[in-house]
Amino acid sequence: MSTGNIDLEIARATPLRPIADIAARLAIPAEALEPYGRTKAKIGFDFIDGLAARPNGALVLVVGISPTPAGEGKTTTSIGLADALNASGRRAVLCLREPSLGPCFGQKGGATGGGRAQIAPMADINLHFTGDFHAITAANNLLAAMIDNHVYWGNEAGLDPRRITWRRALDVNDRSLRALVAGLGGVANGTPLETGFDITVASEVMAAFCLAADRADLQARLGRMIVGARRDGSFVTASDLKAAGAMAALLREALMPNLVQTLEHSPALVHGGPFANIAHGCNSAIATRLGLKLADFVVTEAGFGADLGGEKFLDIKCPSAGLAPDCAVIVASLRALKMHGGRARAELGREDPAAVAAGAANLIRHIENMRGFGLPVVVALNHFPGDTGAEFEALREALAPHAIEPVRCTHWAEGSAGAAALAEAVAAAVAGKTARFRPLYAPALPLAEKLRTIATKIYRAADIALAAPAQKRLAAFEEAGFGHLPICVAKTQYSFSADPTLLGAPSGHVLPVRDVRLAAGAGFVVALAGEIMTMPGLPRHPAAEHIGLDERGEIVGLS
Incomplete structure (x- = not known):
């Protein structure tokens, strides 16, 4: 498996089709599009609202084992699976989160897949894209400014400055902003108070954006956001400060789902992007529900391991949006399983079936958990160079008692052809109609x-x-x-x-x-x-050190 500029080179070498052609594959008329250049567009709500009576396609949830530095390839596998379903004659659409600038400039360097399994235009999607995250950041910080302004001009709502809980947001990893004091410098600068920043993808505005059913629901959710408390402990909301309308206005265009394409021209709805370790980790409900009206299969991904994004998709997003998945795909790699089996990263190039067998315990637990939600499970084994037959057999033996046959996938190198077997396994799981989805707990539980x-x-x-x-x-x-x-x-x-x-x-x-x-x-x-932070910091050598422009003005360093 290769990474880095090779992914960018492959993306640049692959001609993209006009976005109207991609829309036509889903019978989306040109007049329903708001183009952002030639290869990306937003889809209008007039068209979306007209699809309500259509039946839904099948919903395929892609999750992963607990992530490791060795790499698993969940996004790449999601893309390869959608491409393979389309290549087999089925109609599939991909629903993914938008990348955050934090990890793009931090550790990951990008989040649009890799090799022959990518969404494009790669550089656009990884960076500013259609401006959705900027709008979410602005809406979040507008509310912060209106809170401080309300207190400054007499505090009619009785908000206790010591109990203001609303935090500012920025879509960049910056540990120095986790905790700070604002309002210093005298009366003209407001009331001194303790505050801080969360990364935009952990903000409540992002979460509400991704769970909203439509614009009216988004504005109502924004109004219910609690910004702090009065001295008697009663809550003060954004509606109390008359902020919800202006916030919704900032998000009006952003809430329209984004349409792009894979390198094999499969349609991809890329919209919203909460992290799964500090937020709920799923793309927008609007995009997922739209995909279900447009295609026979919707392939969607939940962030990080199945215990995080997967659990939140099933216990938060599905009940909120009225969704019921038909199948769960769990992505693993032999390299990652060896790390879970006790091997150091530097040792991963050495064949070690025993470490694979030991690390399979992590995968097996995720299988048990997904089955506990009533979902049939398919295991996708993402192939890396250096994987051996003995290691694969060790995994097969470990999974045999659980009635799972892992599906080897080579989509990074071969595109849809490398995920053809996975597509057939998923189609069979969906056709079996064995899904009996049930959330983990009832709403009435304390x-x-x-x-x-x-x-x-x-x-x-x-x-x-x-x-x-x-x-x-x-x-x-x-x-x-x-x-x-x-x-x-x-x-x-x-x-x-x-x-x-x-x-x-x-x-x-x-x-x-x-x-x-x-x-x-x-x-x-x-x-x-534990010690989880809602504003990450940059690593010692962030990916930003290697991102820049070449002599032609082209972006380099993304992966």
């Missing part, structure tokens, strides 16, 4: 018990350890009428536990929850576990 259920059933923890302030806040949320909301756990993506060094399939640990946040507009409660 908030702490929902959190405990996720920890014990999905993470295999012995229990949770709620910090005292978190316990008090959960009780206050329930007293205020928010006890029916689902839980969105923010924790490390690298382990089933809150300790990123515990690879494989740890059990019996305790999940430490240090704080909880009410996202009333998005419609969930965030639980912060």
Whole structure:
């Protein structure tokens, strides 16, 4: 498997079709498009609203094992699968999240797939795209400015400056902005208060954007967002500050789904982008529901491991949007399984069937979890150079007791042809109609018990350890009428536990929850576990060091 500028070179060498041609594959008329150049466009709501009576296609959820530095290839596999379904004569559409600038300039360098399995135009999608994230950032920070302004001009709502909870947002990794004091410099600059920034993809505006059913629902969700509390503990919302309308106005165009294409010209709806380790990790509900009206198969991805994005897709997005998946695809690689089996990254080039067998415990737990939601499971094994037959046989033997035959995939090198077997396995799983989707917990379960259920059933923890302030806040949320909301756990993506060094399939640990946040507009409660941060920092050598322009003015360094 290769990465880096090779992906960019392949993308540039592949001619793209006009976006109207891609739309025509889904019977989207040209007048329904708002073009952003030649190869990307937004789809208008007049067209979307006219599809309500159409039946839905099948929904295929792509998730992964717990991620490792070795690489799994979940996005690449999602793209390869959609291409292969289309190549087989079926009609498929891909629904993915938009990349965040944070990881593009941080560790990943890009998030549009790789090799022959990419969405395009690669550089556009990885960077500013259609401006959706800028609009979300602006809406978030407009509310912050209106909060401070309201307090400055007399504070009619009675908001206690010490209890303002709304944070600013920026779509860049910047650890220095996690906690700060604003309003210094005298009376003319406002009231001094403690605040901070979250990365845009962890903001509640992003979550509400991705869960909204339409523009009216988005404006209502924005209005329900809680910005702080009065001295008596009662909540103050964005509607109380008359901010929801202006925020919705900023998001009006952004809420229209984006249409692009794969390198094999499959249609792709790329819209919204919350992280799965600190948010709910799924593309917009509007895009997913649109895809289901347009195609026989919708291939959508949930971020990070199945215990994070997958669980949140099933317990947050599906109940909110009225979705029911037909199949789950779990992506793994032999390299990643060897890391879960105890091998160091530097040792991954050495054949080690025993490490594969040991690391398969991580994959097996994700299989059990997805089946626990009532979904048939297909395992996609993303091929890397250096994989051996003995290692593959070790995985087959480990999965045999669970009635799973892993499907080897070579879509990075071969495009749709390398995922043809995966497409047939997915089509067979969907045709079997064995899906009996059910969320993990009922809305009536108390908030702490929902959190405990996720920890014990999905993470295999012995229990949770709620910090005292978190316990008090959960009780206050329930007293205020928010006890029916689902839980969105923010924790490390690298382990089933809150300790990123515990690879494989740890059990019996305790999940430490240090704080909880009410996202009333998005419609969930965030639980912060372990040392997870909602504003990441850059690594020692960020990908930004290698991104730039060449002598022709072309972007280089993205991957």
